[in-house]
Amino acid sequence: MSLDVHPQLLRALRAVLETGSLTAASERLGFTQSALSKQIAALEAAAGTRLFRRGPRGVEPTPAATRLAARAVTILDQLDAAARDLAEVSAPLDGRVALGGFPATAMRLAPRAIARVRLTNPAIEVDFLESSTPVQIRRLRAGRLDLAILGVGADLPDWDLTGVELETLPGGPLLVAVSVRHPLALAGRHRVPVSALAAENWIAGRGARGEPQFGPWPGLAEPRVVATLADWSTRLGFVAAGLGITTVPRLAAQSLPAEVTCLEVDDPHGTGRTMALARIGALPAPAAVVRAALFDEARRIAGYTPPGP
Structure with a gap:
């Protein structure tokens, strides 16, 4: 036997069971009592068995109704969860992201990445704070930045990066x-x-x-x-x-x-200088979008070859 019914019929079943009467169930669901009675009748026809009997205190569920309702709770919960998942997927990401970068990143990397985010996720607002690497580290620790583009390398000071997570950004040589x-x-x-x-x-x-x-x-x-x-x-x-x-x-x-x-x-000795994207802790979804845009733009820059004079 296959039970193929509309979810609304299962909601009607659950409402009648929880309220104990057709009148109260119809008020909860916003239907007339006649309409709700037709839904229960349709469910009984699909199930091939009676689900309710009239009693002195309203309607009384049959064992079939009780067992079907137990399954209905799980089914309806799963449908509600699926609806929430779809709503989250379709809803645009929004939020504010604080991004820091040393001055040279403001020439192309940061503005192009921000423009990319604005195009694909217009509800995300990115605040760019231009400052040196040591200032950015302090701001990151103080919670004033979500992401920071730092300059790192053997010829630069040995920053205290305890607790800071770093990812190397494509940058190319000096x-x-x-x-x-x-x-x-x-x-x-x-x-x-x-x-x-x-x-x-x-x-x-x-x-x-x-x-x-x-x-x-x-x-x-x-x-x-x-x-x-x-x-x-x-x-x-x-x-x-x-x-x-x-x-x-x-x-x-x-x-x-x-x-x-x-x-x-x-230069046979090289400079050893690179860029790194720094953060502390897990990234919220809007910050993850900004991170992805920075990496995409950094790859474009790293692949650029300066024109000959």
Whole structure:
């Protein structure tokens, strides 16, 4: 025997059992008593047995009704759970995510990732806080950031990352930014040995004590620094004017002024500098969406090849 009935008939059965009368059950479900009686009759026809008998205190369930109701509770609970699951899937994610990044990440990585999130999940709001890596670590520990893009590497300070979970972001090697009129650029070279940088004038970044900055190529013995400037736009303006060169991360390569180009560097010792995405504890769903967007955009940046001069 196969019992194929509409879930509403099972709800009618449960309501009558729980209230003990057709009148009370019809009021609970919002049907007329006549309509509810027809639902019970249809269920009895499908079951092939009587489910209720009229008694002095209302309707009395038969053993068949009691056994069917026990199954109905499980069935209806599962249907309700399925409806909730579908609602969660179809409902747009919403929430606010606090994302931190060092200044160079604001050139392309962070804004492009935020734009990607806004396109696919417009109900998620991303607050971007630009600050140095040590400040971000403090904000992360204080609960002011959900995610933080940190600079890490052998040539950087040994940050205290106890309790912080790190994931390496694709980033690619460091580059050197030079004026398009610089001899290295005019020579048509796309890649230069690190020895070619030793005698150059360097534009360095300036920040608070202990905050790492881009500037001379890491590992140069005694680089000649001719200017120390706080903002990227100012530094790159000096580079464009031919007053010096500076080190830039690959994530900035597609955001340089038209008068500036970048070169890859052959350095047998390497720089060991990378980006990492930091968090503390499990990520809520909106933060996980931001994380995925950051990795997607970081992969695009890491695969970018600077154009030849």
